Amino acid sequence: MTIAVGDTFPAVTLKRLGAAGMEDFDIAAFLADKKAVIFAVPGAFTPTCAQKHLPGYISQADAIKAKGIDAILCLSVNDPFVMKHWGEVAGAEGKVMMVPDGNGELVQKLGLTLDGAGFGLGLRAQRFMMVVDHGKVAELQVEPVAGEVELSGADVCLARL
Numbered sequence: 001m002t003i004a005v006g007d008t009f010p011a012v013t014l015k016r017l018g019a020a021g022m023e024d025f026d027i028a029a030f031l032a033d034k035k036a037v038i039f040a041v042p043g044a045f046t047p048t049c050a051q052k053h054l055p056g057y058i059s060q061a062d063a064i065k066a067k068g069i070d071a072i073l074c075l076s077v078n079d080p081f082v083m084k085h086w087g088e089v090a091g092a093e094g095k096v097m098m099v100p101d102g103n104g105e106l107v108q109k110l111g112l113t114l115d116g117a118g119f120g121l122g123l124r125a126q127r128f129m130m131v132v133d134h135g136k137v138a139e140l141q142v143e144p145v146a147g148e149v150e151l152s153g154a155d156v157c158l159a160r161l
Contacts (some may be wrong), residue, residue: 001078001145002110002111003109003110003111003130006136006137007016007136007137008135008137009027009132009135010028010106010110011026011028011029012027012105013025013027014100014101015103016083016098016099017083023100027106028135028142034081034132034134035131035134036073037131037132038074038131038132039074040076040107040112040126040127040129040130041053041075042076042077042114042124042126042127043076043078044076044082045125048127048146048149050086052148052149052153053127054074054086054092055095056155057072058091058096060098060154060157060158060160061095063158064157064158067158073097073099074087074096075101075106075107075125076099076100076101076124077102077103077127079100079102080100080102083100083102084098085097086098094148104123107126108123112128113126114146126140126142126143127143127145127146128141128151129151129153129156129157131161139160141157
């Protein structure tokens, strides 16, 4: 079942790279006292994700945060090393938090998986944008076509805040 507006964001502990190396990241606890935007991409460094989706959020980060958003998270079913490097290459530091869902556990709990097996990608995240307000889903826009950024891009997010 797909998560919906009004639902509580699921409790999942992810792995990410921190200053001291690999660390646990309890995403639900992180979101419990914040208003945050989460946007998901099917894959780091893939053309639409790297050329359209992430750059929009990086360039619009200040405007989005000015609307009362405490954090912007980029979620992808990729390992922590890839997500950290992608964030560094893209210039996301201080603007967009790169969140790896290495095992796809979070997107499965959200009901927002994408079967990329036909492209050799396995289980991935559907492309979406979500606003989570103190642990509750306040907005959800899911792209009907994975290669499009019509409903989940930074400009749409900014207009809906």
